[in-house]
Amino acid sequence: MGDRAKHPIIIGITGNIGSGKSTVAALLRSWGYPVLDLDELAARARENKKAELKRLFPEAFAGGELDRRALAQLVFSDPERLKALEDLLHPEVRRLLAEELARIKAPLIFLEIPLLFEKGWEALLDGTLLVAAPVEERVRRVVARSGLSPEEVLARERAQMPEEEKRKRATWVLENRGGLKELEEGLREILARIQERFGLS
Numbered sequence: 001m002g003d004r005a006k007h008p009i010i011i012g013i014t015g016n017i018g019s020g021k022s023t024v025a026a027l028l029r030s031w032g033y034p035v036l037d038l039d040e041l042a043a044r045a046r047e048n049k050k051a052e053l054k055r056l057f058p059e060a061f062a063g064g065e066l067d068r069r070a071l072a073q074l075v076f077s078d079p080e081r082l083k084a085l086e087d088l089l090h091p092e093v094r095r096l097l098a099e100e101l102a103r104i105k106a107p108l109i110f111l112e113i114p115l116l117f118e119k120g121w122e123a124l125l126d127g128t129l130l131v132a133a134p135v136e137e138r139v140r141r142v143v144a145r146s147g148l149s150p151e152e153v154l155a156r157e158r159a160q161m162p163e164e165e166k167r168k169r170a171t172w173v174l175e176n177r178g179g180l181k182e183l184e185e186g187l188r189e190i191l192a193r194i195q196e197r198f199g200l201s
């Protein structure tokens with residue numbers, strides 16, 4: 001128990017596209033918890049691996065700059081090209097994550113990991129929190145936020161494990177089918193359970 005500061009509890013937050021992971025992460029940050037975001041680390045990995053990325057996906061570069069929407073269209077319509085992108089970026093994401101984790105001094109850390117179950121991140125984690133919402137609602141939210149078409153959102157959804165399967169694997173499931181107030185209440189309840197389980201309260 002005295003080792004908590006040296007060995008923080010690490011909880012993964014996951015959920016399919018548009019489920020509300022970033023909204024949950026923002027709430028936790030506003031309550032003072034450290035949260036790392038693997039989409040953000042993937043963005044840094046794309047920057048660090050830009051030369052290789054350009055070699056593998058020349059069609060996705062306009063001038064010197066990466067067009068993320070073009071890259072998404074290439075990889076989410078072709079599993080082999082998606083694998084090539086992941087094989088390039090994921091080792092760099094893991095390296096950046098180890099660096100960030102070593103920097104944070106806190107008893108409880110959250111990691112927002114879109115592909116937590118798909119890529120076997122459980123081994124690093126003390127528990128997993130799934131944010132869940134019906135697919136029609138998720139598509140509606142992402143279209144409204146990003147300007148992607150419903151078909152582009154569904155192409156990503158198809159590259160992810162079905163939510164139903166993730167429900168079976170998660171330690172905690174946070175339903176996000178109502179309003180933001182309900183989401184916040186649900187999150188407070190789960191946070192209390194996490195603190196109780198790990199003797200952090």
Ligand SMILES: CC(C)(COP(=O)(O)OP(=O)(O)OC[C@H]1O[C@@H](n2cnc3c(N)ncnc32)[C@H](O)[C@@H]1O)[C@@H](O)C(=O)NCCC(=O)NCCS
Binds near residue numbers: 042068069071085086
């Ligand atoms: C294809 C890219 C350039 C599109 O960029 P864009 O800014 O539009 O999306 P962003 O990175 O913000 O991701 C948004 C969402 O797309 C979905 N998504 C992203 N990568 C993947 C993937 N490899 N498989 C399935 N879904 C994915 C997730 O739901 C994610 O939360 C980008 O998603 C990417 O570089 N993906 C590969 C890296 C990766 O696997 N990231 C996931 C975390 S390690």
Ligand SMILES: Nc1ncnc2c1ncn2[C@@H]1O[C@H](COP(=O)(O)OP(=O)(O)OP(=O)(O)O)[C@@H](O)[C@H]1O
Binds near residue numbers: 019024177178180
């Ligand atoms: N309960 C809710 N009520 C209304 N809007 C919501 C709710 N939850 C999330 N949203 C909105 O839906 C959009 C998607 O949510 P968010 O970005 O948190 O999901 P995400 O799982 O992180 O998405 P992605 O997989 O694309 O990274 C955002 O614009 C967010 O503000």
